[in-house]
Amino acid sequence: MIPAAFDYIRPASLDEACRVLGDAGDEAKILAGGQSLLPLLRLRLAYPAALVDLGRVPGLRGVEDRGDHVFIGALTTHDEVLRSAVVREHVPLVALATATVADPAVRHRGTFGGSLAHADPAGDLPAVALALDCVFVARSGEGEREIPAAEFFVDYLEPALHPGEVLLGVRVPKLGAGWGFHYEKFHRTAQAWAVVGVAAAVRVEGGSLEEARIGLTNMGPAPVRARAVETALRGVAPAPGGNGGAGGSRDPLRDACGEAAEGTAPPADLHAGQDYRRHLARVLTYRAVRAASA
Amino acid sequence: MPRITVTVDGVRYEEEVEPRLLLVHLLRDRLGKTGTPVGCDTGNCGACTVMLDGRSAKSCSVLAVQADECDVVTIEGLGRAAELHPMQKAFHTEHALQCGYCTPGMIMAAIDLLRDDPDPSDEAIRAGLEGNLCRCTGYCNIVRAVRRGAREMSGEEVRTS
Numbered sequence: 001m002i003p004a005a006f007d008y009i010r011p012a013s014l015d016e017a018c019r020v021l022g023d024a025g026d027e028a029k030i031l032a033g034g035q036s037l038l039p040l041l042r043l044r045l046a047y048p049a050a051l052v053d054l055g056r057v058p059g060l061r062g063v064e065d066r067g068d069h070v071f072i073g074a075l076t077t078h079d080e081v082l083r084s085a086v087v088r089e090h091v092p093l094v095a096l097a098t099a100t101v102a103d104p105a106v107r108h109r110g111t112f113g114g115s116l117a118h119a120d121p122a123g124d125l126p127a128v129a130l131a132l133d134c135v136f137v138a139r140s141g142e143g144e145r146e147i148p149a150a151e152f153f154v155d156y157l158e159p160a161l162h163p164g165e166v167l168l169g170v171r172v173p174k175l176g177a178g179w180g181f182h183y184e185k186f187h188r189t190a191q192a193w194a195v196v197g198v199a200a201a202v203r204v205e206g207g208s209l210e211e212a213r214i215g216l217t218n219m220g221p222a223p224v225r226a227r228a229v230e231t232a233l234r235g236v237a238p239a240p241g242g243n244g245g246a247g248g249s250r251d252p253l254r255d256a257c258g259e260a261a262e263g264t265a266p267p268a269d270l271h272a273g274q275d276y277r278r279h280l281a282r283v284l285t286y287r288a289v290r291a292a293s294a
Numbered sequence: 295m296p297r298i299t300v301t302v303d304g305v306r307y308e309e310e311v312e313p314r315l316l317l318v319h320l321l322r323d324r325l326g327k328t329g330t331p332v333g334c335d336t337g338n339c340g341a342c343t344v345m346l347d348g349r350s351a352k353s354c355s356v357l358a359v360q361a362d363e364c365d366v367v368t369i370e371g372l373g374r375a376a377e378l379h380p381m382q383k384a385f386h387t388e389h390a391l392q393c394g395y396c397t398p399g400m401i402m403a404a405i406d407l408l409r410d411d412p413d414p415s416d417e418a419i420r421a422g423l424e425g426n427l428c429r430c431t432g433y434c435n436i437v438r439a440v441r442r443g444a445r446e447m448s449g450e451e452v453r454t455s
């Protein structure tokens with residue numbers, strides 16, 4: 001289908017973008033890679049009066065090593081994230097999850113910031129941002145502010161950005177030595193979107209889990225951090241035979257992962273019902289923690 | 295109406311476009327480049343894939359105004375009927391199409407893949423074509439064709455089986 005008519009504004013600077021967006025209020029939508037927004041417009045699920053295209057605003061694109069964290073500019077494409085040696089070396093969980101996003105053509109245009117600002121619970125990157133305790137940096141006419149990941153995903157497709165506020169980029173903390181990472185995603189072959197996904201960051205010490213951080217994809221109206229399973233995982237041996245005792249059939253890791261869906265309200269749709277999604281959350285958390293600990 | 299300049303298959307065009315005009319509709323309806331089809335409304339099928347500044351993009355998910363000052367190559371810019379691009383020839387030789395609707399997008403995605411990986415494994419080919427759906431062939435011959443096309447493009451002699 002053809003989208004409903006809208007005005008198109010292509011600011012040449014961040015100041016101009018903020019000014020234009022400030023004037024337009026709720027009526028305007030920011031356009032980044034368009035890979036989520038254009039399908040919504042084509043399906044006539046959104047009717048913005050104007051699109052403000054950030055595509056040519058300088059300074060919003062690129063990956064920077066900033067010592068204790070990596071800063072990823074909002075307009076950095078998924079493809080650029082995957083090609084970044086800094087991302088692969090210092091924040092590998094971002095690379096692991098981004099590699100599962102969509103397909104090459106979509107990754108050439110879709111952006112890191114757009115994926116997060118879209119706040120789609122089925123998107124892969126929000127779970128990663130939650131698990132890594134990222135910090136979002138946003139700017140409007142009123143100035144710049146920082147939003148912790150734990151406060152960023154408010155509800156379905158609703159980020160904590162004010163209308164017209166521009167996401168500049170995200171600070172991704174380097175977790176350093178001793179941490180392991182994995183993103184485990186379950187999806188249908190013909191479509192990349194996760195039925196359920198699990199982002200895991202774990203620190204193993206002396207054969208047991210000292211700390212585990214788990215973010216869940218598509219397990220609620222907003223992406224969620226699975227605090228209950230994080231608590232349950234503490235002190236558990238991630239390798240079978242560890243705490244289980246020689247010859248014991250019990251696997252304490254599997255028991256702990258039973259908590260993965262605790263407190264979630266997963267969607268039910270034609271791909272999966274709620275119970276199946278809860279089951280997937282438990283199984284995929286188990287796999288993700290095992291892989292992250294290896 | 296915004297005025298854009300865009301190069302398509304080596305020819306520069308200046309066009310006045312409505313902001314909501316999709317790149318694929320600019321190509322098909324304005325420039326007559328109907329070699330690039332539209333297969334869906336959601337960005338899923340990949341039938342509309344073109345090269346945008348040298349990398350694959352789904353032209354149904356790009357506004358024509360976003361392509362301002364960009365270089366676009368469509369399936370029509372690859373080769374001519376008398377002189378097919380090696381990847382087009384490989385799809386023909388390996389019977390990698392039935393209805394042909396997905397073929398232009400498949401070929402563009404395949405060529406994009408070879409830019410990063412000139413000698414892809416079958417697994418890499420399947421991953422590279424992940425965003426392109428075919429409702430007819432079952433993909434096996436498409437994978438074979440991309441392998442053949444890759445060998446032809448790297449100048450290697452290919453045996454006709």
Ligand SMILES: Cc1cc2nc3c(=O)[nH]c(=O)nc-3n(C[C@H](O)[C@H](O)[C@H](O)COP(=O)(O)OP(=O)(O)OC[C@H]3O[C@@H](n4cnc5c(N)ncnc54)[C@H](O)[C@@H]3O)c2cc1C
Nearest residue numbers: 032033034035036037102110111114117123124167192337
């Ligand atoms: C076929 C297909 C498959 C996909 N599969 C997956 C998948 O498996 N996993 C996944 O995670 N995603 C998937 N996606 C979505 C893809 O990752 C998009 O790139 C992403 O969701 C949006 O990024 P974008 O830059 O295209 O944003 P746009 O579509 O331009 O914008 C999306 C939303 O974010 C807002 N926005 C964008 N940038 C900013 C900013 N800097 N500041 C403030 N607001 C902003 C826009 O106003 C809009 O509301 C898929 C998309 C397609 C078409």
Ligand code: FES
Nearest residue numbers: 333334339340354
């Ligand atoms: S028509 Fe563009 S992806 Fe289907």
Ligand code: FES
Nearest residue numbers: 392394428429430
């Ligand atoms: S040949 Fe018919 S869709 Fe691929």
